[in-house]
Structures are given as structure tokens and as C-alpha cells.
Amino acid sequence: MVETLSYAIDEEDRLIRLDDGYYRFAEENGWEEVSLSLGRSLWDFVAGEDVKRLQRLLLRRIRDEARSVELACRCDGPETTREMEVRIAATSTGRGVLFSARIRSEDERDEPQRLLDPEAPRGSDRLPMCAWCDRFEVEDEWIEVEEAAKRLELFRRSELPSLDHTICPRDSEILLAA
Numbered sequence: 001m002v003e004t005l006s007y008a009i010d011e012e013d014r015l016i017r018l019d020d021g022y023y024r025f026a027e028e029n030g031w032e033e034v035s036l037s038l039g040r041s042l043w044d045f046v047a048g049e050d051v052k053r054l055q056r057l058l059l060r061r062i063r064d065e066a067r068s069v070e071l072a073c074r075c076d077g078p079e080t081t082r083e084m085e086v087r088i089a090a091t092s093t094g095r096g097v098l099f100s101a102r103i104r105s106e107d108e109r110d111e112p113q114r115l116l117d118p119e120a121p122r123g124s125d126r127l128p129m130c131a132w133c134d135r136f137e138v139e140d141e142w143i144e145v146e147e148a149a150k151r152l153e154l155f156r157r158s159e160l161p162s163l164d165h166t167i168c169p170r171d172s173e174i175l176l177a178a
């Protein structure tokens, strides 16, 4: 199991210096084309306009103030819950930024959650998902995937809703205050 991974971006937000942990983590999680990540823009891998906007703001502050922040986030898969700590730090020279993540805990779910399966077929219904805590917004409430599946009666549906990647209000506040 991978416990730490890191990667850096240059002043133009291109991915440079991916470490072994990054490659192994990508492989464990079935990320395709990871070998092609190097040199690509970080933003090619970030879905959702709100997510990009908040992350750009955060990166700008880190660079302008030449400092670092530490944040907790989730990085779940259909079969796994995963809590991570991410440190985002300005590099000592230029305007590069180093991301280092540590996996704090990893647990198998009782049942796989199709909502988190990137391969599952999706319909035209939309469902907001927070890119930071991996919760879903159902009836104005941000809830864990198991609860969302229950409330949306997913067992009755052949097609899953399409996900709108966003940041929930709680995590927006945390990112803006970081």
C-alpha cells in the first residue's frame, strides 16, 4: 500500500517531478495514461469550474506569500475510503509548488459504491459531488456516498447520475481561509 506520494508543478502549473509513490498510487487506482502525466498541465486533471477556481486562488496565495498549507481531504474509490493529508508548499526558488500527500487511513467498504466508479454508465441526471470530501449533495444536504445511494434509490436504476464536481460550502470556507 502506498503511504506517501508527491509531485511538483512549475511556474506554469505543469507537472514535474512525480515520485515513485505517485506512480504506484496511480497504478493501484487504475488511473490510465499516468505515464503521460509528466509535463501536462495540472488543470487537465481537475474537473469542475468551482474546484479549479478555488484551487487557483489557493495556489496564488501560497506562491505570493511563499508559504505552505496543510489540509485534510478524502480520496475514495468504489471499494475504499481513504483519508489523506496534503501539504502544499511554495518551493524555495521560482514559483513552483510541491504537493506531498500522506494517506492517514484506508478502509475497505462493506459494499462497493457504484457512484464512485469512474467506469459506470451515467445518465443525464446531475449530482453534485465535492472534490475535497467526496460527499454528495442530495436534497440540500451534503452526505456520504452510502447515504446518497440510499436516498437516490440507486438500486432501482440502471443508470447512475452524472457527477458535477464542485466544492461543498464547508470545504470552500476551509480552502478560502487556508
Ligand SMILES: [Zn+2]
Pocket (backbone or CB within 6 Å): 130, 131, 132, 133, 134, 135, 167, 168, 169, 170, 171
Ligand atoms: Zn466537501
